[in-house]
Amino acid sequence: MQNKLLIYNTLSRSKEKFTPITPGMVGLYVCGPTVYSDVHLGNCRTFISFDLIYRYLLFLGLKVRYVRNITDAGHLEGDRDEGEDKFAKKAKLEQLEPMEIVQKYTLGFHDVMREFNALPPSIEPTATGHICEQIEMIKMIIDKGYAYVKNGTVYFDVEKYNTEFSYGQLTNRKLDELLEGTRELSGQDEKKGRLDFALWIQSKPETLMKWPSPWGWGFPGWHIECSAMSSKYLGDTFDIHGGGMDLQATHHTNEIAQSQACNHKAPVNYWMHTNMLTVNGVRMSKSAGNGFLPGELFTGAHPLLEKGYSPMAVRFFMMQTHYRSTLDFSNEALQASEKGYARLMTSIKTLEHLKIGPTSTSNIAALEQKCFEAMNDDFNAPILVANLFEGARIINSVNDGKETITAEDLKRLQKIMHHFVFDVLGLKSEQSNSLTDKALQGVMEVILEIRKEVKAKKDFAASDKLRDDLNKIHIVIKDTKDGASWSIQE
Ligand code: AMP
Ligand code: ZN
Numbered sequence: 001m002q003n004k005l006l007i008y009n010t011l012s013r014s015k016e017k018f019t020p021i022t023p024g025m026v027g028l029y030v031c032g033p034t035v036y037s038d039v040h041l042g043n044c045r046t047f048i049s050f051d052l053i054y055r056y057l058l059f060l061g062l063k064v065r066y067v068r069n070i071t072d073a074g075h076l077e078g079d080r081d082e083g084e085d086k087f088a089k090k091a092k093l094e095q096l097e098p099m100e101i102v103q104k105y106t107l108g109f110h111d112v113m114r115e116f117n118a119l120p121p122s123i124e125p126t127a128t129g130h131i132c133e134q135i136e137m138i139k140m141i142i143d144k145g146y147a148y149v150k151n152g153t154v155y156f157d158v159e160k161y162n163t164e165f166s167y168g169q170l171t172n173r174k175l176d177e178l179l180e181g182t183r184e185l186s187g188q189d190e191k192k193g194r195l196d197f198a199l200w201i202q203s204k205p206e207t208l209m210k211w212p213s214p215w216g217w218g219f220p221g222w223h224i225e226c227s228a229m230s231s232k233y234l235g236d237t238f239d240i241h242g243g244g245m246d247l248q249a250t251h252h253t254n255e256i257a258q259s260q261a262c263n264h265k266a267p268v269n270y271w272m273h274t275n276m277l278t279v280n281g282v283r284m285s286k287s288a289g290n291g292f293l294p295g296e297l298f299t300g301a302h303p304l305l306e307k308g309y310s311p312m313a314v315r316f317f318m319m320q321t322h323y324r325s326t327l328d329f330s331n332e333a334l335q336a337s338e339k340g341y342a343r344l345m346t347s348i349k350t351l352e353h354l355k356i357g358p359t360s361t362s363n364i365a366a367l368e369q370k371c372f373e374a375m376n377d378d379f380n381a382p383i384l385v386a387n388l389f390e391g392a393r394i395i396n397s398v399n400d401g402k403e404t405i406t407a408e409d410l411k412r413l414q415k416i417m418h419h420f421v422f423d424v425l426g427l428k429s430e431q432s433n434s435l436t437d438k439a440l441q442g443v444m445e446v447i448l449e450i451r452k453e454v455k456a457k458k459d460f461a462a463s464d465k466l467r468d469d470l471n472k473i474h475i476v477i478k479d480t481k482d483g484a485s486w487s488i489q490e
Contacts, residue, residue: 006018007379009271021269025064027067027233028067028242029238029268030047030243035102035106036102040286047118048426052426055425058423065234067230069226070124071127071225072087073085074225099128115311123233125229130229136228144262146161147261148192150191151190154200154215158175165257175195202215203219222251227258227259231259237266239269242272244274248271248273252271279304297309298314312428315427316344319425320337321382322382323381344388347392351417361403367416388417391417401478452484
């Protein structure tokens with residue numbers, strides 16, 4: 001199955017067969033959060049999409065080194081080369097040290113990822129922990145002639161770079177077009193070219209986070225951290241680099257330029273970009289003010305929310321849209337996902353006590369094949385979910401006695417449901433539910449035992465009343481030759 005995986009590569013704008021550089025191993029880098037405030041649900045969508053991708057690569061038996069950084073320095077307001085440092089601004093507002101801001105929001109980010117059952121990356125490097133590596137890389141870019149120093153700030157020379165390489169490959173734009181879209185330089189600008197960007201920025205006396213460098217005290221630009229950290233942990237050319245689509249045009253374009261200027265080779269074989277979470281068609285962002293925090297979503301404490309939704313219902317909601325399509329938030333969609341998630345979980349429970357028959361009326365091997373095909377087709381989780389619902393339908397049919405399944409196929413169906421629902425989609429049964437479920441299971445065993453006793457005493461009125469009363473609260477009792485069983489009817 002490994003050699004059948006297709007990945008949509010932003011570089012070629014097409015699905016390509018995935019061939020890792022080293023057979024059996026994958027180097028995966030994903031741009032992590034800028035930890036100056038709480039992550040909103042949009043940020044979570046990107047990280048949950050990559051969690052699905054990471055999980056499927058692992059599921060295929062590949063050994064994955066997953067690096068996801070923490071941006072804790074160098075990210076200026078408006079993603080530009082001038083303006084206030086995001087951490088320093090927040091530190092002043094909250095009257096904290098910048099590193100207290102970093103610590104607070106890093107911990108918050110980890111908590112949220114845990115709630116969504118996202119696996120931690122293999123390495124989570126920070127920009128502040130890799131200042132030396134960034135300085136070394138900037139020195140190399142200057143030595144190779146693609147950067148220049150102006151008053152203690154180092155700029156990448158985009159036009160010079162473009163004479164040998166092609167800048168803007170990721171968005172398929174030529175330099176002339178890109179230049180047209182940028183503002184004219186003013187007399188005060190230090191930059192030589194309009195598209196030039198800072199690799200190192202000279203600090204001001206009031207700058208809180210600064211480090212010594214060959215060019216004086218300052219701090220790194222935002223783009224250089226990902227080039228320096230990805231090459232340190234994954235090599236000069238690695239397999240997959242990911243991030244949200246909004247990072248394509250500048251951040252990732254500049255990462256390619258920096259790495260290529262250093263090593264004269266493309267840093268990444270497959271560029272993957274996830275699409276945005278929107279609210280009423282508008283991208284969720286801190287600046288648009290339409291960002292729900294995951295906590296608000298779980299409790300329902302937000303004017304746009306009709307109620308709270310559990311982390312797994314939200315994760316399932318995200319899995320029902322392909323990662324390259326936009327996902328629009330709505331209460332209706334979330335409520336539908338809540339039901340769908342519950343249906344899937346109930347069917348997995350029913351699977352535990354399904355009875356076997358002499359033949360299988362459904363083709364379970366074909367179902368398994370379709371699950372793999374969906375995920376091999378650029379991680380198509382919504383198609384996978386449709387197949388898992390088909391699995392749930394078969395389970396319910398067998399449970400109702402309308403279909404039969406052999407012992408071998410039952411084992412296979414159990415494997416499919418467990419592997420794809422838990423390991424690949426990363427869903428789990430919710431903690432509170434599982435406690436309640438255990439209690440319900442116990443209560444039902446007691447009731448069925450009582451019913452058995454009254455039936456033995458030929459008190460059929462009492463046994464029918466028990467069955468009918470349970471039916472009213474959607475618990476269906478079925479009498480078979482092996483005894484009674486129960487299920488919840490949705
Ligand atoms: P930031 O913390 O702003 O650096 O963003 C972290 C990640 O979240 C980046 O990969 C962004 O592309 C991604 N992101 C930001 N907004 C959204 C959104 N509305 N939907 C999906 N991903 C987003
Ligand atoms: Zn990055």
